[in-house]
Amino acid sequence: MATESHDGAEKGAELVFHPMDQFIVKPLFGDGAVGMFTVTNVTLWMALTIVCIIALLVLGTSGRSVVPSRIQSIAELCYGFIRKMVEDVASKEALPYFPYIMTLFIFIVFSNFLGLLPGAFTTTSHIAVTAVLAMMVFLTVTILGFVKNGMGFLSLFWISAAPLPLRPILALIEIISYFVRPVSHSIRLAGNMMAGHAVIKVFAAFAPMVLISTGIGLVVTPLSILAITAIYALEVLVAFIQAYVFTILTCVYLKDALHPHH
Amino acid sequence: MATETHDTANQAASACVDSYGGAIGMPQLCGEWFGNQIFWLLVALVVIFFILSRVALPRIASILAERQGSITNDLAAAEDLKAKAVEAEEAYNKALADARAEAQNIVAQAKAEIQGDLNDAIAKADAEIAAKSAESEKAIAEIRASALDNVKTVAKDTAKEIVAAMGGKADAKTVTAAINARMKG
Numbered sequence: 001m002a003t004e005s006h007d008g009a010e011k012g013a014e015l016v017f018h019p020m021d022q023f024i025v026k027p028l029f030g031d032g033a034v035g036m037f038t039v040t041n042v043t044l045w046m047a048l049t050i051v052c053i054i055a056l057l058v059l060g061t062s063g064r065s066v067v068p069s070r071i072q073s074i075a076e077l078c079y080g081f082i083r084k085m086v087e088d089v090a091s092k093e094a095l096p097y098f099p100y101i102m103t104l105f106i107f108i109v110f111s112n113f114l115g116l117l118p119g120a121f122t123t124t125s126h127i128a129v130t131a132v133l134a135m136m137v138f139l140t141v142t143i144l145g146f147v148k149n150g151m152g153f154l155s156l157f158w159i160s161a162a163p164l165p166l167r168p169i170l171a172l173i174e175i176i177s178y179f180v181r182p183v184s185h186s187i188r189l190a191g192n193m194m195a196g197h198a199v200i201k202v203f204a205a206f207a208p209m210v211l212i213s214t215g216i217g218l219v220v221t222p223l224s225i226l227a228i229t230a231i232y233a234l235e236v237l238v239a240f241i242q243a244y245v246f247t248i249l250t251c252v253y254l255k256d257a258l259h260p261h262h
Numbered sequence: 263m264a265t266e267t268h269d270t271a272n273q274a275a276s277a278c279v280d281s282y283g284g285a286i287g288m289p290q291l292c293g294e295w296f297g298n299q300i301f302w303l304l305v306a307l308v309v310i311f312f313i314l315s316r317v318a319l320p321r322i323a324s325i326l327a328e329r330q331g332s333i334t335n336d337l338a339a340a341e342d343l344k345a346k347a348v349e350a351e352e353a354y355n356k357a358l359a360d361a362r363a364e365a366q367n368i369v370a371q372a373k374a375e376i377q378g379d380l381n382d383a384i385a386k387a388d389a390e391i392a393a394k395s396a397e398s399e400k401a402i403a404e405i406r407a408s409a410l411d412n413v414k415t416v417a418k419d420t421a422k423e424i425v426a427a428m429g430g431k432a433d434a435k436t437v438t439a440a441i442n443a444r445m446k447g
Contacts, residue, residue, distance in 0.1 A: 035298065
């Protein structure tokens with residue numbers, strides 16, 4: 001997130017707003033176009049995510065100690081947290097899908113937190129990434145629903161608790177909401193991650209005000225630095241909460257697939 | 263990302279990046295990059311999934327199971343030890359009570375023995391005292407008898423002498439009778 005200075009001589013000492021530049025995908029080596037298999041900053045930050053996951057869940061638990069070290073207890077905490085979530089929200093029959101849900105959670109949570117490092121690229125702020133994650137969940141849940149329940153899965157949309165005349169209308173609403181799920185699921189995560197980062201960047205652009213005008217700058221610069229700090233704190237919270245929300249919604253959808261009857 | 267220098271101002275890197283390296287619109291909506299992101303995402307997810315399902319999750323599960331097992335074992339062991347402690351306390355109390363009872367027995371026995379010894383000693387002493395006093399009485403009676411005889415003899419002799427001195431002839435029988443009569447009186 002370092003300030004991107006364009007030709008200073010041409011632009012002079014003005015405030016430079018480029019809040020969206022941090023989301024640009026660019027090749028890691030060279031300056032060419034971004035093809036499908038180009039090694040880009042996306043590759044770098046996803047690789048770092050994997051490295052962190054290995055450090056926490058594999059190296060951290062390599063002691064296998066009964067009395068855990070600090071890192072091992074964090075790894076156990078993650079494990080217990082997601083496992084309990086799957087068990088509580090999606091029932092015991094969902095436990096075979098626990099590694100899949102754990103993969104989603106651990107990937108999102110590490111991507112979100114790595115994205116908070118200054119200068120980092122936030123992979124989960126891209127709709128392309130979150131949409132794939134959400135579509136994977138959607139397809140898994142839909143296919144699993146039909147495989148496990150056959151046509152009985154459609155009873156998810158036919159609410160037997162409602163009065164008969166209302167049921168077709170409710171079914172329509174349910175079907176629409178079912179297909180909107182992956183959209184909201186993905187945009188919620190990407191939007192949250194993008195918004196906070198962009199706002200921090202906007203405040204960061206205001207921070208050098210004191211260099212331009214000492215008068216206003218004495219007020220604006222401390223305020224914007226304070227705002228960056230505050231929003232950063234909020235973003236730390238959001239980084240975890242969005243990973244949590246994505247995971248718990250996955251569990252809720254999985255429960256629908258396993259037990260479609262209301 | 264620190265500083266980006268562009269030699270020619272008009273050279274746009276792509277449809278989503280302007281000639282200064284800045285974003286055009288939202289980079290999130292740049293279709294050019296979708297393929298790249300999706301490809302690397304799928305690679306990352308597959309890698310993470312295999313790391314988790316092959317290594318990390320089974321390992322953590324076994325650690326947790328092991329801990330649960332050792333906690334259960336420790337609790338059972340603690341229960342055992344507690345039972346043993348209770349048992350030991352009971353044995354201790356029993357030993358204490360036994361010891362006390364035995365001590366009381368010993369005290370009673372000793373008391374009885376002492377009492378017996380004392381009684382024996384008293385009886386022996388009494389008998390000795392009785393024997394001694396009987397002997398003494400006998401001795402006193404003898405002494406008295408001998409004293410009486412002596413007095414008689416002295417009185418006879420004295421009376422004979424007195425009678426002889428006064429010129430008479432002392433008849434032994436008369437004197438003795440007179441003295442015996444006097445002595446009785």
